[in-house]
Amino acid sequence: MLDDRQxxxxxxxxYPQGYAVVDVETTGLARDxxxxxxxxxxxxxxGNVEDHWYSLVNPxxxxxxxxxxxxxxxxxxxxxxxxxxxxxxxxxxxxxVLVAHNAAFDWSMLAREYARAAVIAPVQQRLCTIALSKELxxxxxxHKLESLAAHFGVVQERAHHxxxxxxxxxxxxxxSLHAAARDGVRLPLLxxxxxxxxxxxxxxxxxxxxxxxxxxxxWRPSRKRPACPYPNPGRYExxxxxxxxMRVAFSGDTSVDRELLEDRAVEAGLHVATSVSRLTSLxxxxxxxxxxxxxxxxxxxxxxxxxxxxxxxxxRDVAASTKVPAPTPSSE
Numbered sequence: 001m002l003d004d005r006q007x008x009x010x011x012x013x014x015y016p017q018g019y020a021v022v023d024v025e026t027t028g029l030a031r032d033x034x035x036x037x038x039x040x041x042x043x044x045x046x047g048n049v050e051d052h053w054y055s056l057v058n059p060x061x062x063x064x065x066x067x068x069x070x071x072x073x074x075x076x077x078x079x080x081x082x083x084x085x086x087x088x089x090x091x092x093x094x095x096x097v098l099v100a101h102n103a104a105f106d107w108s109m110l111a112r113e114y115a116r117a118a119v120i121a122p123v124q125q126r127l128c129t130i131a132l133s134k135e136l137x138x139x140x141x142x143h144k145l146e147s148l149a150a151h152f153g154v155v156q157e158r159a160h161h162x163x164x165x166x167x168x169x170x171x172x173x174x175x176s177l178h179a180a181a182r183d184g185v186r187l188p189l190l191x192x193x194x195x196x197x198x199x200x201x202x203x204x205x206x207x208x209x210x211x212x213x214x215x216x217x218x219w220r221p222s223r224k225r226p227a228c229p230y231p232n233p234g235r236y237e238x239x240x241x242x243x244x245x246m247r248v249a250f251s252g253d254t255s256v257d258r259e260l261l262e263d264r265a266v267e268a269g270l271h272v273a274t275s276v277s278r279l280t281s282l283x284x285x286x287x288x289x290x291x292x293x294x295x296x297x298x299x300x301x302x303x304x305x306x307x308x309x310x311x312x313x314x315x316r317d318v319a320a321s322t323k324v325p326a327p328t329p330s331s332e
Contacts, residue, residue, distance in 0.1 A: 011046065012181055016125070016189075019043040020096040021173060023165040024106050025071065027064030031259065032200060034059035035082060035113050036071050039166035040092040043099075047174030053092050054163040055085045069160050083117040094122040097189065101145045101169055103128035107192055107253070115198035115257065123192045129169060131188040132176050148172045193253040193286055193308075197260055228271035230321040236282040236304045242314045244269030244321035246281035251294035253286060254308050261308070268318040276303060284311045 021041040027033045039054040056071070056079035063071050100106035103126040114121040130143045140147045145168060149156055154171040158164040180187060230245030242248075248270050254261055261284075262272045273280055276297040283298040283305045298305055306314070 012184070015045065015177075015181065015187060016097045017045045018096040019047065019099045019127070019173070020093045021099045021166050021170040022093075022106050022110070023100065023162045023169065024109050025069040025160065025162045026109055027059050027061060029105075031112070033064065033109070034061060035109055036063055036069065036076055036079075037162040038085070038089060038110075039162035040089065041166050041170040042092055042096065043170060043174070047170075047177040049170060052163070052166065052170075053088065054166075055080065055088070057082050057085060082113045083119070086114065086117050086119050090119070090122050098123050098126040098192065099129060099169070099173055100126065101129045101148070101165075103131075103190075111192070111195050111253070112198065112257075115195035116200070120196075121192070121194040123194065125189045126192050127187055127189055129173055129176065132173075132180065135185050135188055136176060136179055136183070138176075145169065145172075152176075190287055190290060191253065193255045195255060195257050197256045199257060199260055225266055225272070228266075228269070230269055230271075232271065232279060232281065233321070234281065236306075238304065241317050241319045242268070242270065242282070243319045245271060247271045247273045247279055248282050248284060248311075249273045249276050249280050249294055249298075251283060251285040251287070251292050252290055254284075255286075256308070256312070261312075264312075264315055268315050269321065270318065276301070282306060282311075284308060 019042070021043060023039050024035045025037045026035055035057050036059050037054070037056050039052065041052045042050040044050055056076060058076050058079040058081050060081065063069070063073055063076055066072055098107060107123070107126050110123070111121055129148065133140060133143065133148060138148070138151055140151055145165065146156060146159065149168045149172050152172045152175050154168050156164065156168050179185075228245060232245050232247055233243045234246075236242060236246060248265055249272075250258060250261065265272050276283060276294045278301050280298070280301070280303050283294060283303050284307070285292075285295060285305060286307050288295060288305050288307075295305070297303070
């Protein structure tokens with residue numbers, strides 16, 4: 001392990017004053033999945049461990065891939081609900097940068113749980129250790145946590161146990177942080193926008209459905225929408241209204257639950273696209289400088305980009321399509 005004396009350059013004044021290394025285990029990977037355990041290691045400005053916290057969480061549903069995380073319904077039955085641990089968790093996240101391995105996932109799960117509990121998550125920024133390892137150009141065979149741990153000689157004891165995964169990541173993050181400070185690397189910090197609106201989609205059992213874990217009889221809500229009935233009028237032009245039929249894509253965190261925002265766009269007559277192409281009329285993102293595939297493509301294609309606030313303002317007055325949509329075929 002590196003210590004402070006091994007960081008030759010002065011410590012960057014722009015670096016954060018504290019970190020919360022987080023790991024959550026969940027019932028799955030989808031929007032409606034739930035957190036079943038959470039762990040936080042609090043670190044000071046230079047990555048030294050201050051304390052740690054761990055709790056099981058009752059998801060109020062099946063625990064998902066037990067063969068991965070080992071937490072059965074019996075184990076979770078007496079665990080506290082998320083609203084009952086939210087205050088303890090918030091105390092450990094407040095005024096710190098959230099650090100996680102694939103931080104977008106951990107943050108999205110936390111943001112949804114906080115929104116369900118009608119509590120604002122006290123997180124302003126996150127740092128993904130995958131992104132940091134890329135910035136440092138670490139010679140890793142892949143971007144799994146076990147590879148990062150092995151690179152720094154950190155021993156994993158219980159993979160997919162939130163407390164041990166958080167410990168491993170905290171121990172691997174400290175030398176990464178010192179390497180970044182030594183080499184003058186700008187930390188890949190991203191803004192976190194807590195959800196201000198949330199609505200659980202109705203869940204319909206899908207017998208025989210093959211989940212991402214390979215389990216049968218799992219469930220996922222279907223988000224397949226009917227095709228937009230209006231033709232694409234082209235790209236959005238600044239200072240002009242949106243028009244029905246425009247293709248809109250979303251990237252990154254939004255303060256309104258993404259699916260609610262997409263539903264409002266569809267209700268206004270827009271086409272919600274899952275990717276960015278030359279036909280995309282507009283990209284909505286609060287992090288235009290984030291190097292996501294959508295923002296990179298949008299910039300390469302010259303696709304207009306607006307933030308969530310501007311988009312919701314534009315949604316208030318979407319211009320009608322100049323072409324009448326084709327009638328829906330009769331079922332008779």
